[in-house]
Amino acid sequence: MTDSADTWRDRLSEYLDEALEDSERSELEEHLEGCEECRETLVELRQVVARAGKLVDAPPARDLWPEIAYRIRETEEGERHESRAGTAEAGSSLAGRHGRSFTFSVPQLAAAAVTLVALSSGIAWQIAGGFSARQAEPAVPVAQAPAQTNLLLASRIANNDYESAIAQLERVLNVGRDRLDSATVRKVEEKLALIDKAIDEARQALSADPSNAYLNRYLVGTMRRKLDLLRRTAALTEL
């Protein structure tokens, strides 16, 4: 039987995967003997499954590690410090993107946790992404001896290519925005406004407390997020 109401045709994958009950399986096998279309389909389905099992995974065309390394350095303090707090290592050394080395001490992170409560902007929180809520609980003894601390000052990052990269991406976006649908443009603009607000807040807070580790890290992370967002959106305009 080869008519359009051939319900066995829909069961062929289950048959192939040996997922049919015994009784159904023998019924289907009986049907197969008389139905050429199902027999052919079954052969093709087997080939599809065999191909799926032989797919080869080529590595990505570009090395994705450097950006991952950068991002995990950024989240390192936030996500895992509570597990390392109290060990002999009071500080954790981080290498900056431009080869600078900087260190956050445990007491500073405790201070940062307090600052965080003061910052308390839910929006800023969301954008900061990689920081865990647990960070807000200062489980770290503040009395511990402070380690030698070299802070990466956000202002130094600003002196790098950041501003010009932002400006360039904004130009690309202005030229290409017609190619984006209005919902996307609106979303991006909303996000950018939130990020800019967070950057402003962080800069203001830093001017009052320039050596605050958390604020420095937070500002750098927020600036990076702005770059990422602009880059991704600019890429969309090229589709």
Added chain:
Amino acid sequence: MVPDTDLDSQDAALAAEGDSGAFERLYRRHVARIHGLARRMAGPDDADELTQDAFVRAWQKIAQFRGEAAFGSWLYRVAISVILGHRRRLAIHRERTAPEEWNREGRPSHERSSEIGMDFDTAIERLPARARHVFVLHDVEGYKHHEIARMLKITAGTSKSQLHRARMLLRATLA
């Protein structure tokens, strides 16, 4: 020679202690498979970024990896949840830019002959989203229907029927 799974366990333990060098070794051993998964599930445009997101998430969660399963399986779970989360966020945009090209009859809406010789990976990318996800997870990655059902928040029955749908569509690419 030490098997990769043993190297993985060692490096995962080191990475959980904050050793980013060990984590980079894990990245090098697994990036091709994670990238392939991301590309097939979400398409080539987002694959790089999703791969990076998946590894960053894995780094953040690696303390939770207890070593009961192989590191590779654990990493896969993390990657799948990142990829599916991304899919949900971008759903609207994607539907607009990549309308379904296959009709409901289980055949491409255009000439079948034009599909012959089409790269199998490309054909997978062109499947409707749900059928593609189920197919990749089941036939490429080897997950069971009940596992896929949990990941995709669908029933096992839907998983089965979407798998069949995907396979039927992909027959068109067989030369």
